[in-house]
Amino acid sequence: MNADLHIHTWFSDSTLSPVQVVTYAREMGLKAIAICDHDIIDGAKEAVEYASGSIEIVPGVELSAVAMQHEIHILGYFMDMNDSCFNERLEAFRKARISRIFEMIERLAAIGIKIDSSQIFEAAGKGSIGRVHVATVLCRENIVSSVQEAFNLYLGYNKPCYIKKTRISPEEAIKIIREAGGVPVLAHPGVSKCDEIIPELVRLGIKGIEAYHPMHPLPLWKHYEKLAKKHRLLITGGSDCHGTARGHMMIGTVRVTMEKVEKLRTV
Numbered sequence: 001m002n003a004d005l006h007i008h009t010w011f012s013d014s015t016l017s018p019v020q021v022v023t024y025a026r027e028m029g030l031k032a033i034a035i036c037d038h039d040i041i042d043g044a045k046e047a048v049e050y051a052s053g054s055i056e057i058v059p060g061v062e063l064s065a066v067a068m069q070h071e072i073h074i075l076g077y078f079m080d081m082n083d084s085c086f087n088e089r090l091e092a093f094r095k096a097r098i099s100r101i102f103e104m105i106e107r108l109a110a111i112g113i114k115i116d117s118s119q120i121f122e123a124a125g126k127g128s129i130g131r132v133h134v135a136t137v138l139c140r141e142n143i144v145s146s147v148q149e150a151f152n153l154y155l156g157y158n159k160p161c162y163i164k165k166t167r168i169s170p171e172e173a174i175k176i177i178r179e180a181g182g183v184p185v186l187a188h189p190g191v192s193k194c195d196e197i198i199p200e201l202v203r204l205g206i207k208g209i210e211a212y213h214p215m216h217p218l219p220l221w222k223h224y225e226k227l228a229k230k231h232r233l234l235i236t237g238g239s240d241c242h243g244t245a246r247g248h249m250m251i252g253t254v255r256v257t258m259e260k261v262e263k264l265r266t267v
Contacts, residue, residue, distance in 0.1 A: 001255035001256060001257055002029070002030055002031040002032065002255060002257070002258055003030060003031060003032040003033065003034075003056075003058075003255060003256050003257070003258055003260070003261045004025065004028075004030055004032075004033050004034070004238045004239050004241070004251060004252050004253075004254065004255055004256075005032075005033070005034040005036075005058065005060070005075075005077070005210075005236050005237060005238040005256060005260075005261070005264075006034060006036050006060075006075065006187070006210065006213070006236075006237070006238025006239060006240045006241075006254075007021055007025075007033050007034065007035055007036065007238065007239065007240075007241045007251060008035075008036065008037055008038075008043075008062075008240070008241060008242050008243075009021055009035060009037055009043035009046075009047070009127075010043075010125060010127055010243070011037045011040050011042050011043035011046075011125075011126070011127035011128060012037035012038040012039070012040060012043070012062075012127055012128045012130065013038065013128075013130050013131075013132040013133075013242055014037075014241065014242040014243040015242070015243030015244045016241075016242075016243035017046075018035065018043045018044075018046040018047035018050060019046070019047075019050050020243075021033065021035065021043075021047060021241075021251065022047050022050050022051045022054075022055060022057070024249065024251045024252075025055055025251055025252065026054060026055055028251055028252035029252075030055060030251075030252055030255070031055060031056060031258055032055065032056035032057075032058060032258065032261050033047075033055065033056070033057060033058065033251075034057075034058035034059075034060040034075075034077060034238065035047050035057060035058075035059070035060050036060035036061060036062045036075055036076075036238075037060075037061065037062065037127070037128060038061075038062050038063075038064070038128050038130065039061070039062075039063065039090050039093040039094050039097065039128045040061070040090055040094060040127060040128040041059065041061055041079070041081050041086075041087065041090065042126070042127070043127070044057060044058075044059045044060060044061075044081060045059075045081055048081075056261070058077055058078060058261065058264075059077070059078060059079050059081050059182075060075060060076060060077050060079075061075070061076045061079065061090070061177070061182075062074070062075055062076075062187060063076065063093075063168070063173040063176065063177070064165050064167075064168075064173075065167070065168050065169055065170040065172070065173040066167045066168075066169070067169065067170045067194070067197050067200070067201075068194075068196075068197055070192055070193070070194040070197060071165075071192065072170060072186065072187070072189075072192045072194050072197075073186075073187035073188065073192065074170060074173040074174060074177065074184050074185070074186065074187065074206070075184070075185040075186075075187045075210060075236070076176075076177035076180070076182040076183065076184055076185075077182055077183045077185065077236075077264050078181065078182050078183055078264060078265055079177060079180035079181055079182035080180050080181045080182075083179075083180040083181070085179065085180070086176065086179070086180035089176050093128075093166060094128050094129070096165075096166035097128060097129050097130060097165075097166075098129060100163045100165065100166075101117065101120055101129055101130075101133075101134065102117065103163045104131070104134055104155070104161050104162075104163050105117055105120075105134075107160060107161035107163070108134075108154065108161050111160055111161070113138075113143055113154075115134075115137050115138065115141060115143075119137045119140070119141075120133050120134055120136075120137050121133075123136045123137055123140075131151070131155045132147060132242075134150070134155060135147040135150035135151060135155055138150045138154070170197075170200075170201055170204055170206075171204045174201075174204050174205045174206060175205075178205060183207050183208065183234075183264050183267050184205060184206050184207055184208075185206065185207060185208035185209065185210055185234070185236050185264075186198070186201060186206050186208070186209050186210060187210045187213075188210055188213040188215060188216065188240065189209060189210070189224060190213065190215065190216045190220045190223075190224070191213070191215050191216075195227070198227060198231065199231070202231045202233065206233065207233060207234055207267050208228070208233050208234030208235065208236050208264070208267075209224050209227060209228045209233050209234075209235060209236070210224075210236050210237055210238065211224035211225050211228060211235045211236070211237060212235070212236070212237025212238070212254050212255075212256060213237060213238070213240060213254060214239060214240060214250060214253060214254055215240075234260065234263055234264060234267060235256070235260060236256060236260060236264065237254050237255070237256045237260075238254055238255075238256070239251055239252060239253045239254045240254075241253075
């Protein structure tokens with residue numbers, strides 16, 4: 001079990017740089033990792049350059065979509081990172097994220113919490129900005145005691161400062177990945193609670209299910225293995241590591257075999 005196929009960097013919502021991710025992964029004895037940042041491929045590019053072949057970096061991305069009131073996440077693997085159309089689409093998603101941040105700032109101000117947008121953009125650096133960066137600033141300003149508290153009180157779903165993401169359909173997310181030469185995989189379906197739409201996702205071109213995930217208890221691992229076999233889908237898995245943003249370091253805690261990596265590569 002020598003591959004972790006779901007890791008984030010500070011180009012999206014992790015505390016780790018691509019260099020740190022590669023370093024930790026090597027220390028854990030991993031042979032391959034997939035960098036799956038939200039709406040951006042730059043972390044994977046940087047990891048490839050730093051790794052220099054010492055560990056395989058699978059180009060990945062994580063896209064959000066909505067179907068039948070479910071927010072689902074689609075992972076893409078082995079895209080052409082230099083595909084111009086693919087990068088243009090991701091850039092459009094990142095611009096929408098920026099608009100969303102300003103709306104959150106307005107919502108916070110309306111309830112008496114004033115923070116400067118420049119602090120949030122500084123927290124995000126050159127990556128894909130999101131709620132975690134707003135939460136980080138709220139922590140720094142001692143408005144909340146933790147990132148989780150920021151989500152619980154203000155930024156989580158149905159909380160006073162929550163703003164919906166730009167919504168695309170699963171069909172569009174799958175198409176974006178496939179047109180860039182990638183393999184679309186349904187991320188952590190047990191978290192999204194979306195089993196009833198899996199047959200439709202198969203029809204739309206999904207190629208795999210992330211059965212192995214830290215938020216899937218063991219019975220769900222078995223459940224999604226069976227579903228994958230039923231629909232002739234690949235089985236993937238990973239730690240969904242966000243550095244220390246969600247507590248302890250997760251890299252390598254959920255792994256798959258290199259055989260599964262090869263199946264992804266050749267599907």
